[in-house]
Amino acid sequence: NNDQQTLLITGGAGFIGSNFIDFFTEKYPKTQVLNIDKLTYAGNLDNLREIEPRKNYHFIQGDIGDEDTVTSIFEEYDISGVINFAAESHVDRSIEDSHAFVESNVLGTLTLLNAAKKDWEEKGELATRRFHQISTDEVYGSLGKEGSFSESTPYNPRNPYSASKASANFFVKSFGHTYGMNVVISSSSNNYGPRQHKEKLIPTIIHHALDGKQIPIYGDGENIRDWLYVMDHCRALDAVYHQGGPLETYNIGGGNERTNKEIASQICSILDEFVPDYRQSSAIMSYKELITFTEDRKGHDRRYSVDDRKIRQELGWEPVVDFASGLWKTVEWYVNEWKKVQTF
Numbered sequence: 001n002n003d004q005q006t007l008l009i010t011g012g013a014g015f016i017g018s019n020f021i022d023f024f025t026e027k028y029p030k031t032q033v034l035n036i037d038k039l040t041y042a043g044n045l046d047n048l049r050e051i052e053p054r055k056n057y058h059f060i061q062g063d064i065g066d067e068d069t070v071t072s073i074f075e076e077y078d079i080s081g082v083i084n085f086a087a088e089s090h091v092d093r094s095i096e097d098s099h100a101f102v103e104s105n106v107l108g109t110l111t112l113l114n115a116a117k118k119d120w121e122e123k124g125e126l127a128t129r130r131f132h133q134i135s136t137d138e139v140y141g142s143l144g145k146e147g148s149f150s151e152s153t154p155y156n157p158r159n160p161y162s163a164s165k166a167s168a169n170f171f172v173k174s175f176g177h178t179y180g181m182n183v184v185i186s187s188s189s190n191n192y193g194p195r196q197h198k199e200k201l202i203p204t205i206i207h208h209a210l211d212g213k214q215i216p217i218y219g220d221g222e223n224i225r226d227w228l229y230v231m232d233h234c235r236a237l238d239a240v241y242h243q244g245g246p247l248e249t250y251n252i253g254g255g256n257e258r259t260n261k262e263i264a265s266q267i268c269s270i271l272d273e274f275v276p277d278y279r280q281s282s283a284i285m286s287y288k289e290l291i292t293f294t295e296d297r298k299g300h301d302r303r304y305s306v307d308d309r310k311i312r313q314e315l316g317w318e319p320v321v322d323f324a325s326g327l328w329k330t331v332e333w334y335v336n337e338w339k340k341v342q343t344f
């Protein structure tokens with residue numbers, strides 16, 4: 001019975017994890033959700049402020065790479081499934097120093113896999129309880145103008161972040177093949193929505209515009225990403241966790257391929273309408289005048305695009321938030337957060 005279960009979520013104080021916990025604790029009020037998060041610079045308990053009072057939600061501060069912590073969680077609670085969001089997630093940081101990426105993304109995932117395997121093996125539940133790994137389309141590499149990544153596209157990670165995520169996926173799959181563990185992987189495209197760390201592209205564009213600072217866009221701004229609204233991703237994860245086949249991978253896309261330049265420009269148009277104050281009190285006609293092109297990211301992947309027909313056909317999922325309204329909602333959220341910290 002799904003209703004009586006305890007789901008272990010890792011990295012739930014971050015962007016996607018916190019949105020997922022919000023979605024999941026509401027949808028499944030009888031399932032206990034346990035969130036383990038190390039609270040790195042990227043983890044923020046403010047993301048869980050409204051969720052904290054829910055009776056089916058519990059938080060534990062801890063590192064998924066710490067064997068004692070992870071083992072004791074499996075001893076103390078009867079964990080019926082794991083969804084592993086916890087990761088170092090910023091490509092630029094991985095280019096500066098990739099150690100933390102190996103520790104959290106690779107070794108952390110391995111530590112979690114081992115603890116789950118031990119506990120579920122003892123209970124005779126290895127083939128039934130689920131380990132769901134959250135992955136990214138970046139593991140497949142970079143595309144030219146045409147084509148898209150399918151689940152059978154060979155991994156070809158090209159930066160340390162995606163190398164660590166691909167490596168974690170190999171371990172997850174190996175636990176399925178070697179030990180018969182019930183693992184599943186979902187690889188999504190770029191998420192956007194509320195609660196994302198301000199170092200990422202969309203929050204950076206909004207914050208810089210509101211602060212009247214130049215909006216930095218890498219290279220020629222022509223790099224293409226596919227954008228997925230975070231709540232559409234959460235609905236997809238619900239489908240994969242509950243209905244996805246063992247050892248399967250599911251790609252999750254938003255169907256919104258945009259260049260970084262287009263993203264910046266569309267956000268500026270929304271801000272021009274939504275927050276005209278700054279624009280009017282300064283010499284500029286549009287926030288777009290703040291867009292500036294900077295030295296390109298090293299090894300910058302040109303284009304990502306996922307073929308997500310499998311999840312659409314097999315699990316009946318499709319994104320429901322169209323890009324224009326998703327982006328509007330997103331901008332609105334960051335503007336409101338920004339206003340809260342202004343001292344006029």
Ligand code: NAD
Nearest residue numbers: 011013014015016038039040042043063064086087104191
């Ligand atoms: P995020 O950086 O906002 O959040 C990551 C969270 O994990 C933080 O709360 C952090 O404190 C926690 N964490 C990091 N290392 C930890 C450790 N060792 N132990 C416990 N907690 C730890 O990241 P996000 O954007 O929410 O991404 C979540 C997952 O989704 C990641 O696995 C990422 O690779 C994947 N993903 C993200 C995107 C995207 O567009 N953001 C797209 C595809 C896949």
